[in-house]
Amino acid sequence: MLSATLQAAFNDQINFELASAYVYLAMSAHFDESSLPGCAKWMKHQAEEEVGHAMRLLEYVHDRGSSVALGAIPAPTGDFGTPRDTFQQALEHEQAVTARIHKMYELAQSEKDYATVSHLRWFIDEQVEEESSAGEIIAMFDLAGQNPGALLTIDGRLGARE
Numbered sequence: 001m002l003s004a005t006l007q008a009a010f011n012d013q014i015n016f017e018l019a020s021a022y023v024y025l026a027m028s029a030h031f032d033e034s035s036l037p038g039c040a041k042w043m044k045h046q047a048e049e050e051v052g053h054a055m056r057l058l059e060y061v062h063d064r065g066s067s068v069a070l071g072a073i074p075a076p077t078g079d080f081g082t083p084r085d086t087f088q089q090a091l092e093h094e095q096a097v098t099a100r101i102h103k104m105y106e107l108a109q110s111e112k113d114y115a116t117v118s119h120l121r122w123f124i125d126e127q128v129e130e131e132s133s134a135g136e137i138i139a140m141f142d143l144a145g146q147n148p149g150a151l152l153t154i155d156g157r158l159g160a161r162e
């Protein structure tokens with residue numbers, strides 16, 4: 001079984017991953033409404049990945065014989081702004097997730113819960129990817145500037161995400 005503290009941290013993170021999915025779904029809708037279907041598709045994939053992360057955590061809680069408690073998912077707020085602004089917000093969101101995962105990792109280490117330390121390594125690696133891909137997309141928007149042709153090229157590229 002997980003300690004009560006770790007169980008609470010996992011339940012909190014399950015909620016945060018689902019809230020992340022909700023944020024990305026809102027960003028996807030924003031892009032669809034801005035005639036950027038490639039960006040919309042990329043964000044929809046991202047939302048699905050976040051649901052996958054929540055599932056992975058949820059299954060682990062059960063594998064350890066602990067209990068899942070699902071909380072309310074907050075409505076995404078905010079004004080997403082330009083495509084670059086939206087991806088900047090996504091990057092900042094991922095940085096917040098990374099900080100949370102690292103805290104959980106430190107907690108697992110302090111409790112000498114080696115199974116949880118091992119399980120969380122996947123998330124640590126995943127966060128490196130998440131931050132890197134958001135960062136690369138922001139860099140592409142910086143290169144494109146206000147050039148509509150370049151923006152459409154980026155949109156096409158993001159739409160090719162499998």
Ligand SMILES: [Fe+2]
Pocket residue numbers: 017020049050053097
């Ligand atoms: Fe995630």
Ligand SMILES: [Fe+2]
Pocket residue numbers: 020050094097130
């Ligand atoms: Fe993520």
